[in-house]
Amino acid sequence: MDLHDSEEEAEFRKEVSGFIADEAPKAGQGWGEAGAWFKKLAAKGWIAPNWPAEYGGAGLNVMKQFVLNEEMALRRAPRPGHLVIGLGMGGPTIINHGTEEQKKEFLPSIIKDLDIWCQGFSEPESGSDLASIKTKAVRDGDDWVINGSKIWTSFAHQAVWMIMIARTDADAPKHRGMSYFVLDMKSPGITVRPITDMGGGKLFNEVFFDNVRVPAKNMVGEENRGWYVATTTLDHERSAIGNTTGLRQQVDGLIEFAREHVKDHTSSLKTNPMIRYELADRMLETEMARMLSYRVITMQNRGEVPNHEASMLKLYTSELQQRIASTYMHLLGPYGQLGTGSPWAPANGRYGSAYVSAVSATIAGGTSEIQRGIIATRGLGLPKN
Numbered sequence: 001m002d003l004h005d006s007e008e009e010a011e012f013r014k015e016v017s018g019f020i021a022d023e024a025p026k027a028g029q030g031w032g033e034a035g036a037w038f039k040k041l042a043a044k045g046w047i048a049p050n051w052p053a054e055y056g057g058a059g060l061n062v063m064k065q066f067v068l069n070e071e072m073a074l075r076r077a078p079r080p081g082h083l084v085i086g087l088g089m090g091g092p093t094i095i096n097h098g099t100e101e102q103k104k105e106f107l108p109s110i111i112k113d114l115d116i117w118c119q120g121f122s123e124p125e126s127g128s129d130l131a132s133i134k135t136k137a138v139r140d141g142d143d144w145v146i147n148g149s150k151i152w153t154s155f156a157h158q159a160v161w162m163i164m165i166a167r168t169d170a171d172a173p174k175h176r177g178m179s180y181f182v183l184d185m186k187s188p189g190i191t192v193r194p195i196t197d198m199g200g201g202k203l204f205n206e207v208f209f210d211n212v213r214v215p216a217k218n219m220v221g222e223e224n225r226g227w228y229v230a231t232t233t234l235d236h237e238r239s240a241i242g243n244t245t246g247l248r249q250q251v252d253g254l255i256e257f258a259r260e261h262v263k264d265h266t267s268s269l270k271t272n273p274m275i276r277y278e279l280a281d282r283m284l285e286t287e288m289a290r291m292l293s294y295r296v297i298t299m300q301n302r303g304e305v306p307n308h309e310a311s312m313l314k315l316y317t318s319e320l321q322q323r324i325a326s327t328y329m330h331l332l333g334p335y336g337q338l339g340t341g342s343p344w345a346p347a348n349g350r351y352g353s354a355y356v357s358a359v360s361a362t363i364a365g366g367t368s369e370i371q372r373g374i375i376a377t378r379g380l381g382l383p384k385n
């Protein structure tokens, strides 16, 4: 594969880097500037670069997406991580399984309004064994009525829409008795209760449904076939989690930090020569992750849904995320443990928080054991037991 830019790609790279230089917020600017930046990205369709232009995307070919991602990473342009469920999971699932009416209703608004979406899949008794969900939906006239609860629902406290699965036939085999819905989070009967994570973050929630009505037209795919729609969402989720540009940004930041702080006590580069090897390994691994991500993006551009390929990417990048976090700690030494609020915390405690939050990377979106199972069975063709 020739990874050098063609003339057209080089031209596009110039356009992207110029746009980032002119429009992206500079280091130290606040979230308000980032919001304005996301709107500018959305206006160009670059917030959903592979979506068809008719739904507000940019319809970029795979090479131009690589260029866009690379430039965003190299120039440290902020990424809209809080929009990932709409842009990276719900939207692509609607593109794959939705009706034309659903595409027209939901896709342009994900991009134009920058709505936050959430994903109601996991339940207190159903995580890895997702097909065992108990939340149910019963048909009543033009609506379905939902009762039950979800847990670990990231962004539910801010979300405008939820993609969710509910049991619609209690007597059918578990994979064949559930349906997939897009639910308005303002619907009466929804209660959202935040959960604080071990790092003090308030990302995820419990969500309770008490006779919540969702119009039948908001069912995505066929009745009782929601499992197959949900697995498409999970494949897209694993592809999105595996977005390697953020990892590249982190490793670049770490190398810069090591160089800049070589004379003060916050970088152990001088006293611990092994750090050089670690940084070299992390850079090499980020490049490998990039190759896995190229494969996934190439498949998505062909209209295919990556499956075990997405699991490989998710598994590799989530474990890499944890190795990068360990390298932070080895480089920063005792200073790495200082959190936000400490006057001695390098980079305002960013590295300490990233170390704590990296723990969840191998759980969210399906655990590493589940990804290895998918790779073994669907990728390598090995029997299940």
Ligand SMILES: Cc1cc2nc3c(=O)[nH]c(=O)nc-3n(C[C@H](O)[C@H](O)[C@H](O)COP(=O)(O)OP(=O)(O)OC[C@H]3O[C@@H](n4cnc5c(N)ncnc54)[C@H](O)[C@@H]3O)c2cc1C
Binding pocket: 118, 119, 120, 121, 122, 123, 125, 126, 127, 128, 129, 151, 152, 153, 154, 155, 204, 360, 361, 363, 364, 365, 366, 367, 368, 369, 370, 373
């Ligand atoms: C940061 C974060 C954000 C999240 N956001 C969301 C969200 O927005 N929406 C949502 O629906 N969910 C979300 N989740 C939930 C996540 O999908 C589940 O935590 C995950 O699927 C694991 O399920 P569980 O927690 O019930 O663990 P369990 O399924 O109970 O697993 C416990 C342990 O057993 C292992 N195990 C289970 N089954 C097998 C098996 N068959 N083979 C081998 N090992 C196995 C697991 O690997 C794990 O180590 C989030 C989780 C995290 C950490």
